[in-house]
Amino acid sequence: MTERTTGATGTPDHSGIGMRGHLATLDWRRYIIYIGVVVVFLFFAVLLRDQGFLSRNNLLNIFRQTATITVIAVGMTFVIACAEIDLSVGSVAGLSSVCTAMALSRYGMGAGILAGLSVGVVVGSINGGLVSLLGIPSFLVTLGMLGIAAGLAQWITNSAPQPILNDTFNWIFGSGSIGPVPIVIIWMSVFVAIGAVLLAKTRFGRQVLATGGNRTAAEFTGVNTKRIKFQVLLLGSVVASVAGMLYAGRLQSGRFQWGAGDELSAIAAVILGGTSLFGGAGSVVGTLMGALLGGLINNGLILAGLDTSQQQIIRGIIIILAVAMARRK
Amino acid sequence: MRGIYKAFDGVPVLRDVDFEVRRGEVHALAGGNGAGKSTLMKILQGVYSKDAGEILLDGRPVRFNSIHDAKAAGIGMVFQEFSLIPTLTVAQNIFLTVEPLDRFRLIRDREASRLAADVFRDMAVSVDPDALVGELSTAYWQLTEIAKALAQNARVLIMDEPTASLAKHETEVLFELVARLKARGLSIIYISHRMDEVYRIADRITILRDGRRLFTEPLAAVTPAQIVEGIVGRAVEGEMVYQARDTRARAEPALEARGLRAGRRVQDVSFSLYPGEILGLAGLMGSGRTELARCLFGIDRLDAGELLVRGKRVDLSTPARAIEAGIALIPEDRRAQGLVLEHSVRDNLLLPLLRRITGGLLISDRRGRALAESLINRFGVKAAQPGRPVRLLSGGNQQKVVLAKWLGTEPDILIMDEPTAGVDIGTKSEILAMIRALAHAGKAVVVISSEYPELLAVSDRILVLRNGSVADELNRQDIPDEESLQLAVQGV
Numbered sequence: 001m002t003e004r005t006t007g008a009t010g011t012p013d014h015s016g017i018g019m020r021g022h023l024a025t026l027d028w029r030r031y032i033i034y035i036g037v038v039v040v041f042l043f044f045a046v047l048l049r050d051q052g053f054l055s056r057n058n059l060l061n062i063f064r065q066t067a068t069i070t071v072i073a074v075g076m077t078f079v080i081a082c083a084e085i086d087l088s089v090g091s092v093a094g095l096s097s098v099c100t101a102m103a104l105s106r107y108g109m110g111a112g113i114l115a116g117l118s119v120g121v122v123v124g125s126i127n128g129g130l131v132s133l134l135g136i137p138s139f140l141v142t143l144g145m146l147g148i149a150a151g152l153a154q155w156i157t158n159s160a161p162q163p164i165l166n167d168t169f170n171w172i173f174g175s176g177s178i179g180p181v182p183i184v185i186i187w188m189s190v191f192v193a194i195g196a197v198l199l200a201k202t203r204f205g206r207q208v209l210a211t212g213g214n215r216t217a218a219e220f221t222g223v224n225t226k227r228i229k230f231q232v233l234l235l236g237s238v239v240a241s242v243a244g245m246l247y248a249g250r251l252q253s254g255r256f257q258w259g260a261g262d263e264l265s266a267i268a269a270v271i272l273g274g275t276s277l278f279g280g281a282g283s284v285v286g287t288l289m290g291a292l293l294g295g296l297i298n299n300g301l302i303l304a305g306l307d308t309s310q311q312q313i314i315r316g317i318i319i320i321l322a323v324a325m326a327r328r329k
Numbered sequence: 330m331r332g333i334y335k336a337f338d339g340v341p342v343l344r345d346v347d348f349e350v351r352r353g354e355v356h357a358l359a360g361g362n363g364a365g366k367s368t369l370m371k372i373l374q375g376v377y378s379k380d381a382g383e384i385l386l387d388g389r390p391v392r393f394n395s396i397h398d399a400k401a402a403g404i405g406m407v408f409q410e411f412s413l414i415p416t417l418t419v420a421q422n423i424f425l426t427v428e429p430l431d432r433f434r435l436i437r438d439r440e441a442s443r444l445a446a447d448v449f450r451d452m453a454v455s456v457d458p459d460a461l462v463g464e465l466s467t468a469y470w471q472l473t474e475i476a477k478a479l480a481q482n483a484r485v486l487i488m489d490e491p492t493a494s495l496a497k498h499e500t501e502v503l504f505e506l507v508a509r510l511k512a513r514g515l516s517i518i519y520i521s522h523r524m525d526e527v528y529r530i531a532d533r534i535t536i537l538r539d540g541r542r543l544f545t546e547p548l549a550a551v552t553p554a555q556i557v558e559g560i561v562g563r564a565v566e567g568e569m570v571y572q573a574r575d576t577r578a579r580a581e582p583a584l585e586a587r588g589l590r591a592g593r594r595v596q597d598v599s600f601s602l603y604p605g606e607i608l609g610l611a612g613l614m615g616s617g618r619t620e621l622a623r624c625l626f627g628i629d630r631l632d633a634g635e636l637l638v639r640g641k642r643v644d645l646s647t648p649a650r651a652i653e654a655g656i657a658l659i660p661e662d663r664r665a666q667g668l669v670l671e672h673s674v675r676d677n678l679l680l681p682l683l684r685r686i687t688g689g690l691l692i693s694d695r696r697g698r699a700l701a702e703s704l705i706n707r708f709g710v711k712a713a714q715p716g717r718p719v720r721l722l723s724g725g726n727q728q729k730v731v732l733a734k735w736l737g738t739e740p741d742i743l744i745m746d747e748p749t750a751g752v753d754i755g756t757k758s759e760i761l762a763m764i765r766a767l768a769h770a771g772k773a774v775v776v777i778s779s780e781y782p783e784l785l786a787v788s789d790r791i792l793v794l795r796n797g798s799v800a801d802e803l804n805r806q807d808i809p810d811e812e813s814l815q816l817a818v819q820g821v
Contacts, residue, residue: 201435203428206417210425213414220376220412221425221477222397280416 033273033289036322040293044300051303058299060182066295067184068093068243068250070288072259073266073273074195075239077287080270081199082232083212083279084131084138088123089240089266091149093259095119096244098153101162101254109169113245120234120241123149127237128230138233146263153256162254173249184246188288191239196284208232212279268319269294293322333382335368342368344540346382350485350516355507357519357527357548360537361560361725361753366520369537370487373518374406375399405478407488413470413477415463420445422462423477448476452506468499475506486510487518490751492526496614496779497815504530522753524553538562561755569758569786571805572765574605581640583773584656584742586625589634594620596797598634602742602773607764609788610777611818617797618777619661622744625775626658627651638742652681657740659731661747661777667731668719675701675715678734700737708733709759725756732763743767744775749783761787781811781818793817 044053052058072089079086096119104112123145130141164170176183199205210218211225219225240259247258271277272293273286297318301311335343343365350356360366371377373384375393383390386402393399406412413422420442421428428436429444445458454472456465462473471491478486488507492500507517507530519531527534528548536543536559543559544551582601589598594617602608612618623629625636627645636645638654645651651658660666668677678701679686686696701715710729712722719730728748735743748764749757764787768774778784784791785808793801801817808814 197435201438203426203430203434203436206421206425206428206436209417210414213416214412217412217414218425220396220406220408222395222400223426276416280414 032322032325033286033293036272037289037293037296040296040300040318044296044303048300048303053300053303056180058303060180060185062292062295062299063185063188064182065298066291067182067188068246068259069262069265069269069294070188070291071191071243071246072240072262073269073287073291074191074284075236076263076266076270077195077273077275077282077284078199078205078208078232079138079236080267080275080277081212081279081282082208082229083215084229084232085142085267086127086138086233086236086240087142087263088127088145088149089236089243090259090262090264091146091153092120092123092237092240093244093247093262094256095123095149095153096241097248097258098157098162098254098256100245100248101164102156104164104166104169105162109166112164112166112169116241116245116248117238118241119149119244120238123241124234124237125230128233131233132226132229138229142233150256150260157254157256159256164248164252164254170249170252173245174247175250175252184250187242187246191242192284192288195287199282199284204228204231209280209282212276212282214280265291265294272319272322293318331383331385333369333372333384334380335365335372335377336380342540343372343379346537346540346542348535348542348545350518352516353511353514354533355511355517355519355531357521357531357534358537359521359527359534359556359560361562361755364537364560365540366537367489370406370489370518370520373399373485373487374404400481400483403482403484405481405483405486407471407474407478407486407491413462413473416461418442418459418461419456419465419469419473419476420458422473423448423458423480425477427481444480445476448480452476452479453509454502454506468495468502471495471503472506475510479510483515485516485518487520489520490522491519492521492523500526522751522757524556524754527556528553536560557754560753561758569761569782571786571788573805574768574789582637583639584625585637585640587635587637589621589624589636590632591624591629592620592632594797595624595629598794598797598799600792600799600802602775604741604773605768605771607768607774607776607787607789609784609791610775610794611781611784611791611814612794612800613818614779616794618794619746620797621794622658622661622746622775622777625651625744626656628658652738652740655739655741657735657738657743659735659743659745659748661750663724663727663731667734668727670720671718673716674705674710674712674719674722674730677719677730678704678715678737681734681738704733704737708736708763723753725752728752728756728760732760736767740772742773742775744777746777747779748776749778749780757783781814785811785814795820 072093076086076089096116099119100112100116103115127138127141127145130136131138172183174184178186199208207218207223207228210221210223211228215225244259248254251258269290270287271290273283273290275282275286297315298311301314306314331347333343333346334341346365346369348369358366368377372379375396375398378394384393385391391402393402423445424441429440431437442458449456449458452472452475456469456472462470491503495503511517521527531548533545533547534551534556535545536556538559583604584602587599589595598621610618610621620629624631625645627647627650630646636643643654645654664670675697679697682700683692686693686700705712705715708729710733711726719727722730745764749760752760761783764774764776776784776787789805791803791805791808791814792799793803800820803817
């Protein structure tokens, strides 16, 4: 606790030596996720050589399976960097998938996409409005919204899957591929690229980090922190609704279960990627790495023949271990 | 600023205040807690809106509806609670919201660093624009804040207690900078409790009391006594003068340290502290003063050495053990270490005393209220509603809450780290009087302070720390003046 306080307030008693030591550990911690991805990759590459871990197909599979989570996690990076949280993204993805599917079967593809995006806009606006205008903690608002969106998705479909027969939609949102590259990977790359530039190189991104780093200071510098909080929650939700459409396209149906529990995987990816849970610092590329680490582990454990319960345990251990290592001084 | 009036919930905090700063002037603004200084400055910065009166800039009336307006008009602020983002770099902080952009509207971070370096060169200080603010010391934060204001073309710079957390040589750098800025025609409003500083750098002084302007005078025309009296509302005498006491009569030390070592900052410290004695700890930043205090209170672990309380060896490896041994620590940073800011005054006071108000398994609300009430009265905390968050109190009153909280545990040994940092003169003299009274009642007190006049005013004996060990031990009678203490500390 004391370490954190001194780090944050910069006590004048820091000597040159102390500061250099601090910097060194910080640098090391910043790259832990990259190290982690490489180490886990090499580990499985050696251990699961004979199970086809390194085959092109399997590697593409890893990306394909993590693509949707990565997209959600890119949005989540902004939310967490701003010192907020969004627990509703998984159910927003689910609700978006069923709304897209239902509108699509009745009014065509354009309406379907519009319906999916509207889910994100509406939920995000409600989340953002309640948090920034009424000052309700985002944890509570989005916890409530998690239930509301999931319930809605199940209710309007009577729990039944909504098939999507539009091949163009299915191709664009997940089933297709350009050359050897599955289209979901292209979606993922586009989101990561835009997200990375948006967070690191634009005024909006800088103000998100400032608001998360010290809200009062940001406010006193002229940053409209209420607007920023609204915008990140809106962004998180809209991105999640696109992820919902990616589920719908890949699995050729809308279903209320799509995305269930994704909020936790996304939060894990963001935190593993080096974004501070307390806000103020974040990296979208780190988030991609965090999501990849999750994907690698899932894939490797399946190939190794572990059952779901064992996978869960090992995944949990690895998350705690990685975060602990990133924190140890 | 003319005829400024402002009330909160119908209670007037500023009544008809006039305030003016000339070009190229350093204007000191002083007043006790609740005098209205910060409210007046917040109106100038556009944080609060005024209820009546007008603000003129270069003779033309202006309206500030937001911080943004004031900033655009050239009002810059260097905050007491620094307004920087610790997770961003120096340059990123300086240009926050006004970043240089390329044609794709993307931020040119390298250009920002270069511009920031230019500003620092102009200020004739060296700060790395690419360093993370959170990893720099307070002095650099302040320089960054000033650079931030300058980069945004501030013409009026408000500095609130700028030296409160600076070491001596850092203060010198700041003063030189203030002189340069003034020569360039900047107007500086300088809020400070420290008389010597005000006299050194300010041209005029305005004193506020109870929301009214008491006077504005050139400093050449007022005496320090007049200023202090103006702030406090009564003549303050004697608080800063040492009152000799007989202390060495008692044979057994209350606390004895033998060969303490801990981390890099405490290297072989031995001393004895007697009941009824005030022991001053002097030393530069980084000399290990604070670290020593932390060891004595069980926050940092000892690597070697032993501690004896009333002649018996004790294990002070956790604060709980230290409290049991009758030790209390008034920490350096009351906001981060001394208080739970969002909790009420009462809850803060009762935190170390829960055992005394617990009947059976449950906390007795009635006993808690009574105990808190008695502490508030005993230590003169001005808190009309003990149930409201301690955050709402002024700095001086917050410090009194910290003192009251620990004195409530009835400690025999008190360690005070910068007990008067950032409090106004009135409260400061009350705290110094309180320290003397405690020693008089037989408590053993350690006072750490970077203000030499304060150390000299209360200490019976002064330990000079240098590089983590005791470099010198001086009896108060052997220190003729402030300068000789300073020389001892510098080690020349």
